[in-house]
Every structure is written in C-alpha cells, then in structure tokens.
Amino acid sequence: GAKNNNDGGGAASPSQSPSASPSESAAPGQTVDGKDFKFAMVTDVGGINDKSFNQSAWEGLNKLKADTGAEVKNLESKEASNYLTNLNKFVRDGYNLTWGIGFLLEDAVKESADKNPDARLAIIDGEVQAPNVASIKFAENEGAFLVGVVAGSMTKSNKIGFVGGIDIPVIKRFELGFLAGVAAVNPDAKVEINYTGAFDKADLGKAAAASLYNAGADIVFHAAGATGNGVFNEAKERNKNASADKKVWVIGVDKDQSLEFGDDVTLTSMLKRVDEAVYRVSMEMIEGKFPAGQVTTLGLKDDGVGLPDTSKANVPQDILDKVEEYKQKIISGEITVPTAE
Amino acid sequence: MNKLIKAFTKESALVPLIAILLGLIVGAVIMLLGGYDPILAYRSLLGAVFGHRYDFGETLTAITPILFTGLAVAFAFRTGLFNIGAEGQYIMGMTGATVIGVTVHLPWYLHAPLAIIVGALAGGVWGMIAGYLKAARGVNEVITTIMLNWIALHLANYIVRQFLLEPGKGRSYRVDDSASVTIGWLSRFMDDARMHWGMVAALLGVIFFYYFLWRTKQGFELRVVGANPDAASYAGISVSKSVVKAMFISGALAGLAGVFQVLGVFHNQVISAGHTGHGFDGIAVALLGGNNPLGVLFGAILFGVLSHGAAEMSFGANVPPEIIRIVIGSVIFFVAAPGIIRWLLKRAAWKKRKEEAI
Amino acid sequence: MDAATIGHMLNTAFVFSTALILAALGGILSERSGVVNIGLEGLMTAGAFAAAVAAYKAQEAGLGAASPWIGVLAGAIFGVLFALIHAVATVTFRADQVVSGIVINFIAGGSTLYLVKLLFDGAGDTALVNEVFHKIKIPLLSDIPILGEGLFNAYPTTYLALILVGAIYYMLYKTAFGLRLRSVGEHPGAADTVGIKVLRMRYAAVLMSGVLAGIGGATIAMTTTGSFSHNTISGQGFIALAAVIFGKWNPLGALGAALFFGFAQSINNVLQLFDFSSHVPPEFIYMLPYVLTILVLVGAVGRSRAPGALGEPYSPGKR
Amino acid sequence: MEQAKTVVEMRGITKRFPGIVANDSVDFKLRKGEIHALLGENGAGKSTLMNVLFGLYQPEEGEIFVNGQQVVIDGPNKAIKLGIGMVHQHFKLVHPFTVAENIILGSEPRKWMGLAVDKKRAGEQVDRLSKQYGLNVDPYAKIDEISVGMQQRVEILKTLYRGADILIFDEPTAVLTPQEIGELLVIMRNLVAQGKSIVLITHKLKEIMTIADSVTIVRRGKVIDSLPVAGTNPNQLAEKMVGREVSLKLDKKDAALGEPILEVDGLVVKGRQGLNALNGTSFVLKRGEILGIAGVEGNGQSELIEALTGLRSVAGGSIKIAGAEMAGEKPRTISEAGLSLIPEDRHKHGLVLDFPVRDNMVLETYYQPPFNKRGFLDYKAIGKHAEKLVKDFDVRTPSIMTDARALSGGNQQKAIIAREVDKNPEVLIAAQPTRGLDVGAIEFIHKRLVEQRNMGKAVLLVSYELDEIMQLSDRIAVIYEGRIVGEVKPSETNDRELGLMMTDYKQKQGGPDSEQAD
Numbered sequence A: 001g002a003k004n005n006n007d008g009g010g011a012a013s014p015s016q017s018p019s020a021s022p023s024e025s026a027a028p029g030q031t032v033d034g035k036d037f038k039f040a041m042v043t044d045v046g047g048i049n050d051k052s053f054n055q056s057a058w059e060g061l062n063k064l065k066a067d068t069g070a071e072v073k074n075l076e077s078k079e080a081s082n083y084l085t086n087l088n089k090f091v092r093d094g095y096n097l098t099w100g101i102g103f104l105l106e107d108a109v110k111e112s113a114d115k116n117p118d119a120r121l122a123i124i125d126g127e128v129q130a131p132n133v134a135s136i137k138f139a140e141n142e143g144a145f146l147v148g149v150v151a152g153s154m155t156k157s158n159k160i161g162f163v164g165g166i167d168i169p170v171i172k173r174f175e176l177g178f179l180a181g182v183a184a185v186n187p188d189a190k191v192e193i194n195y196t197g198a199f200d201k202a203d204l205g206k207a208a209a210a211s212l213y214n215a216g217a218d219i220v221f222h223a224a225g226a227t228g229n230g231v232f233n234e235a236k237e238r239n240k241n242a243s244a245d246k247k248v249w250v251i252g253v254d255k256d257q258s259l260e261f262g263d264d265v266t267l268t269s270m271l272k273r274v275d276e277a278v279y280r281v282s283m284e285m286i287e288g289k290f291p292a293g294q295v296t297t298l299g300l301k302d303d304g305v306g307l308p309d310t311s312k313a314n315v316p317q318d319i320l321d322k323v324e325e326y327k328q329k330i331i332s333g334e335i336t337v338p339t340a341e
Numbered sequence B: 001m002n003k004l005i006k007a008f009t010k011e012s013a014l015v016p017l018i019a020i021l022l023g024l025i026v027g028a029v030i031m032l033l034g035g036y037d038p039i040l041a042y043r044s045l046l047g048a049v050f051g052h053r054y055d056f057g058e059t060l061t062a063i064t065p066i067l068f069t070g071l072a073v074a075f076a077f078r079t080g081l082f083n084i085g086a087e088g089q090y091i092m093g094m095t096g097a098t099v100i101g102v103t104v105h106l107p108w109y110l111h112a113p114l115a116i117i118v119g120a121l122a123g124g125v126w127g128m129i130a131g132y133l134k135a136a137r138g139v140n141e142v143i144t145t146i147m148l149n150w151i152a153l154h155l156a157n158y159i160v161r162q163f164l165l166e167p168g169k170g171r172s173y174r175v176d177d178s179a180s181v182t183i184g185w186l187s188r189f190m191d192d193a194r195m196h197w198g199m200v201a202a203l204l205g206v207i208f209f210y211y212f213l214w215r216t217k218q219g220f221e222l223r224v225v226g227a228n229p230d231a232a233s234y235a236g237i238s239v240s241k242s243v244v245k246a247m248f249i250s251g252a253l254a255g256l257a258g259v260f261q262v263l264g265v266f267h268n269q270v271i272s273a274g275h276t277g278h279g280f281d282g283i284a285v286a287l288l289g290g291n292n293p294l295g296v297l298f299g300a301i302l303f304g305v306l307s308h309g310a311a312e313m314s315f316g317a318n319v320p321p322e323i324i325r326i327v328i329g330s331v332i333f334f335v336a337a338p339g340i341i342r343w344l345l346k347r348a349a350w351k352k353r354k355e356e357a358i
Numbered sequence C: 001m002d003a004a005t006i007g008h009m010l011n012t013a014f015v016f017s018t019a020l021i022l023a024a025l026g027g028i029l030s031e032r033s034g035v036v037n038i039g040l041e042g043l044m045t046a047g048a049f050a051a052a053v054a055a056y057k058a059q060e061a062g063l064g065a066a067s068p069w070i071g072v073l074a075g076a077i078f079g080v081l082f083a084l085i086h087a088v089a090t091v092t093f094r095a096d097q098v099v100s101g102i103v104i105n106f107i108a109g110g111s112t113l114y115l116v117k118l119l120f121d122g123a124g125d126t127a128l129v130n131e132v133f134h135k136i137k138i139p140l141l142s143d144i145p146i147l148g149e150g151l152f153n154a155y156p157t158t159y160l161a162l163i164l165v166g167a168i169y170y171m172l173y174k175t176a177f178g179l180r181l182r183s184v185g186e187h188p189g190a191a192d193t194v195g196i197k198v199l200r201m202r203y204a205a206v207l208m209s210g211v212l213a214g215i216g217g218a219t220i221a222m223t224t225t226g227s228f229s230h231n232t233i234s235g236q237g238f239i240a241l242a243a244v245i246f247g248k249w250n251p252l253g254a255l256g257a258a259l260f261f262g263f264a265q266s267i268n269n270v271l272q273l274f275d276f277s278s279h280v281p282p283e284f285i286y287m288l289p290y291v292l293t294i295l296v297l298v299g300a301v302g303r304s305r306a307p308g309a310l311g312e313p314y315s316p317g318k319r
Numbered sequence D: 001m002e003q004a005k006t007v008v009e010m011r012g013i014t015k016r017f018p019g020i021v022a023n024d025s026v027d028f029k030l031r032k033g034e035i036h037a038l039l040g041e042n043g044a045g046k047s048t049l050m051n052v053l054f055g056l057y058q059p060e061e062g063e064i065f066v067n068g069q070q071v072v073i074d075g076p077n078k079a080i081k082l083g084i085g086m087v088h089q090h091f092k093l094v095h096p097f098t099v100a101e102n103i104i105l106g107s108e109p110r111k112w113m114g115l116a117v118d119k120k121r122a123g124e125q126v127d128r129l130s131k132q133y134g135l136n137v138d139p140y141a142k143i144d145e146i147s148v149g150m151q152q153r154v155e156i157l158k159t160l161y162r163g164a165d166i167l168i169f170d171e172p173t174a175v176l177t178p179q180e181i182g183e184l185l186v187i188m189r190n191l192v193a194q195g196k197s198i199v200l201i202t203h204k205l206k207e208i209m210t211i212a213d214s215v216t217i218v219r220r221g222k223v224i225d226s227l228p229v230a231g232t233n234p235n236q237l238a239e240k241m242v243g244r245e246v247s248l249k250l251d252k253k254d255a256a257l258g259e260p261i262l263e264v265d266g267l268v269v270k271g272r273q274g275l276n277a278l279n280g281t282s283f284v285l286k287r288g289e290i291l292g293i294a295g296v297e298g299n300g301q302s303e304l305i306e307a308l309t310g311l312r313s314v315a316g317g318s319i320k321i322a323g324a325e326m327a328g329e330k331p332r333t334i335s336e337a338g339l340s341l342i343p344e345d346r347h348k349h350g351l352v353l354d355f356p357v358r359d360n361m362v363l364e365t366y367y368q369p370p371f372n373k374r375g376f377l378d379y380k381a382i383g384k385h386a387e388k389l390v391k392d393f394d395v396r397t398p399s400i401m402t403d404a405r406a407l408s409g410g411n412q413q414k415a416i417i418a419r420e421v422d423k424n425p426e427v428l429i430a431a432q433p434t435r436g437l438d439v440g441a442i443e444f445i446h447k448r449l450v451e452q453r454n455m456g457k458a459v460l461l462v463s464y465e466l467d468e469i470m471q472l473s474d475r476i477a478v479i480y481e482g483r484i485v486g487e488v489k490p491s492e493t494n495d496r497e498l499g500l501m502m503t504d505y506k507q508k509q510g511g512p513d514s515e516q517a518d
C-alpha cells in the first residue's frame, strides 16, 4: 500500500553502496549550512552508548553536526512516561526536528505531533500517521535473509541458532527473514530458536547461547540488543580453547559488531543503517525536503540494511557472491521475504 | 489540627527539612567533583517543575504512580508485612485495566469505573497470593513478592501478546476512549500536560489509608496484627485473615498505580522487557514518608519533583540525571538516621562554642 | 534428557549461581550479626561497576590475564565502601536497617552510573573488557560424567565461591569469631554482658558482606557481561536475598538455594530446544524459575527462623 | 576491721533517665560472704543500681569501690575482670545455642592454634563447674529445650565460669517453680559457703527472711534503710518499702457457691512433639469460687489455658461454659460467651506495647458498640472508657495516649486486669497474675480477683507460686502430666502435701474423686 512506499519525491532514498559510511554518502557535504538548525533525539531507557541502535542514531546526528554545523542534542528516558515529556521538551524549545529512536516511542511521537502541529518529528522503527512526522522503518527481514544465506552456507554441523530478545513484530521479522535465508541455501539445516525475554540481560543471552552451542549449533544469530553481548561472550569463551573445527560463530546485529567483539567470533553482522537514515532525513530537513507524513521503509534496495565490508574477513568470496545474487533477487522482487507468520 | 501544628514545630519536622537540605548539598558536592555547575543544575530542576504550567502538570502526573505504590508499601509495612512486590502488583493493575479497556465496550460511566475496579482487583489478587502463602504456608513474603514481580512481568507480556496485540506493534490496542480517565479541560489548561483523575484518586488513597487504618474496625485489627501478632490472636483477631486482607489492599493500591498509567497516560500496554521501577520507588517513597499517609504524600511529591526535574537538569546543565538518585538516596538516609543530623548539629554547636571561646 | 545435557545445564546453573552464592554469603554474614541487608543489590552493583572499570584500566595498562582479578579486587573494595555506609547508618546511628539497605541500592545505582558517564564521556555503559575470566577445566575431575562438565569446567570465581561456602561455614560454626558473630545476631544483650563488642562485630560482619557481595557483582561483570551498564545488576541482589532466607541463613542452605535458582534459569534455555516448547508460550518458560521457587517454598516443610535480633539496632542502655 | 570485709561499696550513686532519677545518691555496701537483699517497689531503681555495678549503665555521679580499690566500671568486661557476675531478671541467653556455648561465649577454649573452638574441652569444663556447685546441667542441651530453672543455672554457671566472686541476682525467683526456688536457695547457700558474696533482688519477703543476711530498702531511687535481716519482720519491711502499711494477709469471706459455670471433661490436647499435653483433664468451676490450678510448670497449664480460650485445637473431650459447648470454637466466640484471660506473658500476649494505653483497653471489645459504629471506631467513646478504667484500676500512666511500653510492669498488669475484668466475664482465667510485681501491686491485684469471686463470678487461677494459690483459692486442683490428679481445700492441706502431689501423685492415690470439695 501507499504507506509502505517511499514515493514522496524519492527524497529519503539513500543511493550509495551498501558498505558506504555516512561521510561518503553525504553528497552535499560541507556545502550545506545548517547553523540555524537544531536537531534532537530521544531514546528509550537504553541511552546513547548501547553499542547498537541508539548509538548508531546519535552517530548520525553528530555527523550532521560536523558536516553542517547544526546544533544537536539528546535525552535518554528513564521510563516510558518520560518519552513524551522528553520529546516535548525539544518540541517546545523550538527544535527543527525531534527524533524518537525506536518503536517504543511511536505513541509518544504521535501524541507530541498531534498536539504540536507546527513541530516536525521523526520516528525510527515505527509508523506514525501524522502530517508532520516522518516515519522510518527497515526491512529487517531482507537483511536477515542475507545473513541467513551466510549461515546456511557456512554451517558445518547443519545446526544454527537464533537468539531473540522479546517475541515482538520487529524481532519476528529478523527471525523469519533469517529462517528463509537459511532454508534457501541449505534446506537440511535446522535452526533452533531461543527467545530470552529481554533486550538487556547479557547473562540470559550467554545461557541461551550456551544451550544452543551445546546442542550442536556452530553459528548463532542474535537480535537481542545488549542480551546479545552474552552471546558473544559465550562464543569467545568457547573459542578460547577450542580446536579450529570446533570453532563457533556469532552473527551480530544493527551495527558492525566485529568492531566491538572482534573478527574471531563475529562471522558477519546484519547492519541496520539507523545512522544513515537519521543523517539523511535530517539533511533533507535542512534542504527543505523533509518527508513529512511519509512512511519510508528502508530495505536492501535503499541500503538501509545489509552486510558490512568486514564480512570479507571470515566469509569466503563465493558465499559473498551468492549473497549478492540473493540481494539482487530480493530487490527485483523475484524473492519475497516473509515479514510475519 | 493541634497534632498537625505540633508535628511541624517538633524536631520530627525539622529533621526531614534538614535531611532534604543535606541531600541537596551532597548532590551539589558530587556535581562539583564531577565538574558540573550545581547552581545551574538546581535552577534548571526547579524551572522544570515550577517554571511552566506544562511541567507542573507533568510533575503531578509523575507523582501519581509513586504515590500509589508508596501508599501500597507503607500500608503493608503498617500491618507488619514487607511488600517488595508493588512492582508486580502495578503490572497486574495495568494489565487488568488494559484488558477491560480494550476488550469490553461500554458507555464511559461504566467503562472507566469497571477498568479501574478490575485493575485494582488484579493488583489486589496478586498481592493476596503472597499474603495467602504467608498465612497458610508460612512462606516469607519477601521472597514470594520478589518472585511474583517476575511472574507478573511475563504473565502480562503473555496476555498482551496473545490477546490484546495490535498487529505489527509491540503493544496492545489502544483502550477505548470511554475507558480513558484523562481530564481534557485541565490538560488544555496545563498546556497539554497529561492530566488525569489518577492524582485525585491517589489523594483519596491517602485519605483512605488514614481513615481505614486509624478509624475503622478492620484497620484497627490490621494494625494490631502488624504490631503484635501474638497479642492479636489472644484478642480473637485472625492473623491469617488479616495478612491476606492487608496484602490484598496493599496490592490493590499498587494496582491502581498501574491502572491510571494505562487509562490516563499511555492508553495501551507494551510488551515490556523489564520492570518500570515504580514499585521499587514506592519502597523509597514509603520510607521517605515514615509509612505515614501524609508523610508518603510529601515523600512522593519530593521524589516526583526531583525525578521529573532530573531530565531538565541533564537538558539544561548537562548533568547526568543519575545524580538525582544520589540526592534522593541521601535524603532518605538522613531521614532514617536522624542520629547523624543530631550529631552534625551538635558538632556544629560545639565548634561554634569553641570559636566563641577563642 | 541425556547426561551431557544435564551436565551442560549444571554448568550453566553454576555460571548463574556463582554471583548469587557470593552475595548470599555476604547476606548471611550481615544478617547473622543482626543487620538486615537488602542492600545486596546495591553492593553487587558497586562491585560490578568497580570490576568493569578496574579490569578495563588494567587491560589498557597491559596487565593481561591479571586484569579480571584486579577487577574482582576492585569489586571487593567498592563493596566495602558502600557497606561502610550501611554499617555507619545502622550500627552507629541505629537507622532502620531496611531503609538503609534501600538507600544503598539507590545510591549505588545512581553513583555508579554517574561515574560511568564521567569516566566514559557521557556513555551509559563502560567499554568492553576483553580480558575476562575463562573457564578452567580441572584435569581428571572434569572427566567424571555429568559432574565433570557441570562442576569441574567452571570459572575460577565459581571455585572461589564454593571454597568460600566451606570457609564461611567453618568460620560461623567452628570458630570463636563465628560463635560470637552469631550470638550478636541472636541476642546482642547477652553478647554484650559477656564482654563481646557488639558494634564492632556488626561492623565486621557488614563490611565482610560488602566484600562478598562486591565480589559477587564483580563476577557477573568479569564472566558474563564484560562491561557494566544500568542493568548489569538487575534483581540478582534480591534473588540472593531470597537465597539467604530460603537457605535458612546457613551457607550450605544458601548454596543449595542459589544453585536451585541457577538451575531453574538454565532449564529455561534447554526447554526451548525441545519441539514441544513451540506449543508453550515463551513467557511461561521465562516464568518457570520463579514459579518453581514458590512451589518449592510452599512444599518445603518448616518455617525458616531468622536470627533472633535481626533488624534490631543495639544500644546498650535499652532493654 | 569493717573495711576489710567490704567487697563492694557504692557511694552517692546517681543515675538519671529522661524524666526520672532512677538512683538518687545511693549508698550500698556488700560484705564478703553475705547474701544482701535489695528490696523496693517496681521501678524503685534496684535493677538500675545493679546495672551500674555491672557496667551496663554509667552513673552521672558517685564512686564505686571493689575490694577497697576505687574503680571505674565502663562495661561488663570490666565488671567481669573485677570478679562481678550478674544473673539478669530477663535471662541473657542465646536460645539456639547449647548450654556450653552460652557459658564459654566470649572466652572460648581454643584448639588448632586458636582457630577453632574446642567444644569438647568446653563441655568438660562446664561439666566440672556444674558438679562443683551442684548445678547439674547438661552442657550439650540447647537452651530452647531446657526449663526456665535450668536456664537460670546456666546464667549462674556463666558467672562462675568467668571467675566471679560477687554475684548479682535480679529477681531470680520470679520465674521459678517452688521446687526450683528451693533448689536455688540451696545453690546460693552453697556459693556463699565457697566464699562468694551475693546481691539478691526480690519482691518476696519470705525469701529475704529465709536466706538473706542483710537487706537494703530502696524507694523512688533513694535508700530508705539498710539493716540486718535478723531483728526485722515482713510487715516492717513491706511498710518501709511502700511507705504505708500493707496488709500481707488477704481478707476473704467464705465462698458463696453457685451453679457450675465452666465444665471441663476429658480434655485432650496435642502438645509439641505430638504427645498429649492434656490427657483427659476434667474439672468443674462454680460461680463464686476461685479454683487454683497448682502444678509444676510444663504439666499442661499453658495448653489448658490455650485450649480453654480457643487458641489451641482440641483433640477430644468437652469444654462447657454456662452449659454451652465451646471446644473447638474461635477465641472470639469463647470470649463473647463470657471468658476472660489475664495471660501469663503480658508483653507478648497481653498488650500491644507500641499502642497507646487507650487502644490496649479495647483490644478485645473494639468491634462492639459503643466503640464501633458501623465499621468506624468512635475514639471519643474509647477514650472515655480508657479514662474510666485507668482511674478505677489505678493504672499509673502519664496519659491514656502513652504507649503501653512506657508503663512499669505492675501498671501494665493493672491495665490488663482492668480490661479483662471490665468485660464482666463469667469466668476469669488469671495466669501468673502477679509475676514480678511488688507487694503493693500484688495486694491490689489479689483484692480485685477476690472481688470478682465475691460478685458471683468464677476465677480460674493458674500459678506456679504455692503461696499465691494457697492464699487465694477456695479449692485447689493439682495438675500433673496433663491430668488433674487431686483436689484439696487450702485449709485442709499444706505446702508439703501439695508439693508432693505436684511431683508424684501416686503417693496420694485415691485422691481425685474422694476429695471432691463441696
């Protein structure tokens, strides 16, 4: 339908290569002057150094500041009822654009936008029907499909694990895309699913990973925020003394997690270019092309999701070629990746 | 009335005031050590709360749930029980209200009251489980309420996900407007702050707390059981029944905190990864208020003002909002250990005398 | 369920339990001396924070494998610092012990995050420590079926915790210090009249509880998370408190209780591997450890008896 | 040389508590080898003075000499070093510990280079001491499991273990059975014979006359007199301590018996370890009489009281009040049927110490009119009621809003009696109603009990004190191992006979029914 299209002048479509860093993609670069602009973002309880989502968004804004001289600011929320008050703080202070980072802020963004029709807001991972809000979503299922292809191709035990945070629609998209990707290249592989019920409990992630690896999995994909840190720790632990053929892998999420946890455990990561989206849409604001009222879903086509360049370190070229092949098939519509059961 | 006047002139009123002052000073010192400007920070804090109608209104909204959970914890304390489970009861209250708000369709004069009652009952029943296990099986309520907090979290998530989920979202459908308890005109007056009847209900809760415990027959029984269960059974009061009853009421109070968050603030319930902390904050509020209804009210106000203002402190003075938890902690600390204040006062007086002597 | 799975479950159980055991031991010492300690959560938070920061700095300084041990040491020191607040408030100034414990939780939670933000440029969590603890296989013993995988392939902190269970048991029940400590918690008046320094004993006990809970928090940072953030410690202190009560204020009992909690947690993950689990809503699987705990408590015969003077401040003049 | 014989001398001791001078420049002298009694009303300052000597309190003024040396006793440790030991009124024992552990606590024999407590040696030492002074305690028994009398011996052993030569006993007999009292007196003589000196605080004039060498009388913190026991008499002592004449003899006219009001038949009640605590107990209580239940503590008295009041479930038999079956009923039902209880443990069962006197006065009647109006309490009515009771029963309290905790033991007891008597019960159970009280308070309470009986009510008196039983009862039932083993009239028996019945009824077989008093 209309809401899933980014046909609002095509303004929100990033057009660079998948692994491009924001700086390369900033076409207008220093030529844009944003000194009179103020941008803000509100996160949920996670804060801006969560090593994934929020941090990525904040990096996008800081890049904007560096490139245009715009003023940027953030507030983290202590609990759900702070979302709205924090958004309103910026809205009332005359910020040009206020971001809500994460689906949890969806309702608060909606309410703030309705009450302040002159303000401009934007939401990541959510969908707000309001004329003054830009909604940015990601086709996580498409990206997850590609890492599924990697996992399906590279597993030796034909057992693969998936660790989810909470069983909610966003995470479900990760799971389903991943399952489809694995099945596409390796129908014999079995994927064990383990939801931990939390996004912030590394100990649960560690235990979940332990049971998956114990059950024979050699690759685990996590979509569980900070809970996933436990998955990495468990894998590192196992690789410490393991022989080469017993080595286990983790597939990271949101950011290129090999930068944090190292190449020796991180097979690849499912990137979600929140930084890119935040940077882009904010830039459009400065340029007077803010996609107000539109819902933009960033998929493979838009390089909103994808694999990082660092994947080369562990994933052989032939598999990367296969990944590219599937990517084109998804973009062309030859393959449709499921989004919900 | 006489009592009230006395209460304010006695040392018992002086101690909290000095405690608040000392707490703020501790906060200021820590800010200075961290290289922040405490004056600016506190000015931002006050500005955030009293500077604008909107902020004032939102502060009231922030006070409401912790006033309820504070009352809940204090009520249990008064009857000799330590309810660490306000958090779980809060969640169950939310869930009860959401279920009614989403699945039942009624005119407003029935819908909102029904949602409130069911939410309060859900919280009450959740508290009652711990009460029953204590009364019937002698299981320590501290453990059961901790466990029930986690069970409530997951049970609520299950209910929302299984029965109330709006497709594609991580939360329930919106509750019907007929179940909403917002006060439109007041919100408009308060510049769109989320005003709702919860604050009024919470104040009624304060009055109920006082009247029930000190004015009614049943309250008398609960207090006797709380103060001396042996004497209670000698006096013919059933201790088990009282424990169950007390935990039910305590749980219902905590449940109401959740009810009004759903019906007045969020209008839906999200699948939640963790606890909100309102229940645990309730313990602090209860302690801050010395488990007295009026004290709990003041405690909740102080707590609410400080925590609502914390965001503004980090907005206006870039101070990490966590500093406020240190301030609140210190205030409770000084309230709880009046000996320290007396000791400090004595030292101050002694020093002064010494200086005079020289 | 085959032996290997049980062994793995036991192994995971020990990972969960280690911090609980240590903190519960701390709780036992404090409460045996008559001082309620609901501040365990805060003490663990302080320990986890200090460990993450110190180990990170040590790692930066190139101390390598010694880093996590430096973290544990720092955790113990920070635990003691916060326990000292509790001791001064409750023992010297006779503040309500419950209140003081809650205060510890508040201040520990607030000040550690405040410090993290100061130390790490406004970040909500510390940088990741790479030099953390690794499991140590004990030769020969680790070949025993089930137990070998379950117990003898564990983190050094797990072994430390188990040794401390024995040591503290011995201290409490065999040494004069332990006898005096328990007497102070049961009947401080009696202890006072035979010349035992009640307040000094309570200080010692509360400070030791800071050491143990601090180490407990440190083990979480040094084995599972590798960093510290606002939810590194989220509820473990309260579970440890539950283990103290569940274990009847006895080190062996608390060990059993902590293991039970750990085991219930690890069942969680194993259950999800079975096909039938797809028919069970995951939330019910998450609830399982807590439901099991309550059921066991209900089934357990005999009420636990708290130390006689638990929660009562001692002042010599009072009767 | 008098100086040489004095082991303790306290001069001009003044100790103040907020609002009261507990000791007002008190002089006190204890000579070597004597038993020196301290006598005075409740709250006179006896315990305070001895706590000062034991280093628990620091006096504001005054000097203390031990063996002629001036000393500052800044804590029990110091007192112990000076050879002073104290057996407190409320025992200072760690209940979950064993006897030996309690005794060695604080100065434990060690082994393994001081690392571990040498429990074996501790047990042997305790055993040896216990034999030396004829105390007969089992070192390995838990305090929880031994009788009060035994617990007291543990307290005595604690002082001896620490080498005390000066022993202070604070109301040691208040909690003992007559047998135990007898044994304690023997032990005390024994101690004196071995060169110890003893301070004995007691309210029982008879004991002073029996065992003490000299007596010091305190009133309101001041010493009234100090004199040798020989050459004084109980009446003189009582007068000195109260400041007025006290009649130690109770005026009691003959009982006017009415119809049976409480009928207990074949009562069976389970005790602690599943054994029967009551084993077919039967007795009848009539209007207008006081029935004394005599017996050694632990023969089912507590269980009997709990069963009668509905606090303990009944396994068999019947309890009838005014003909209505009450076995298995709830406490409140029974209370409403006309049964009142003055409980044995006033702090634990009788009062809510943190509530004001006012609320304690309606602890059992708060739900009835006029106190309760449609679920709400009428504090005006409750206050008026409390004022009246406080006045009628002479409860000395600053106000009815004072917390019960702040009242002295005697006044707490008066408050309870006021409450229970005011319920106008058909049957009043009085369990140990005068334990620990001074003669003045005892006189008052006894008068009230007799008054009830004279009004045609029935009183069931459960007491371990034979004197009290003999003095008050119209009829005495002896309880032994959960059964009533005999009934006698006080006028037709004596201490010796009762004592025998209480310990071994078989010698007096054929008693129960043939002795039925009419």
Ligand SMILES: Nc1ncnc2c1ncn2[C@@H]1O[C@H](COP(=O)(O)OP(=O)(O)OP(=O)(O)O)[C@@H](O)[C@H]1O
Binding pocket: C317, C318, C319, D017, D018, D020, D021, D022, D040, D041, D042, D043, D044, D045, D046, D047, D048, D049, D408, D409, D438
């Ligand atoms: N810890 C205390 N705090 C305040 N006042 C006290 C304290 N101990 C005793 N008093 C006061 O000192 C006075 C003397 O008390 P003390 O216990 O010495 O009396 P006593 O002669 O031993 O009485 P009894 O015969 O009841 O044992 C009492 O009136 C009481 O008010």
Ligand SMILES: Nc1ncnc2c1ncn2[C@@H]1O[C@H](COP(=O)(O)OP(=O)(O)OP(=O)(O)O)[C@@H](O)[C@H]1O
Binding pocket: C318, C319, D042, D043, D405, D406, D407, D408, D409, D410, D436
């Ligand atoms: N904590 C306290 N604060 C103030 N006064 C106290 C306190 N404890 C006891 N008292 C005072 O001590 C006095 C005597 O109390 P105490 O308990 O010794 O009475 P008692 O007659 O010895 O009773 P019992 O023998 O049953 O204990 C009372 O007058 C009371 O005011």
Ligand SMILES: [Mg+2]
Binding pocket: D046, D047, D048, D089, D170
């Ligand atoms: Mg006394």
Ligand SMILES: [Mg+2]
Binding pocket: D042, D089, D171, D409, D436
């Ligand atoms: Mg007394």
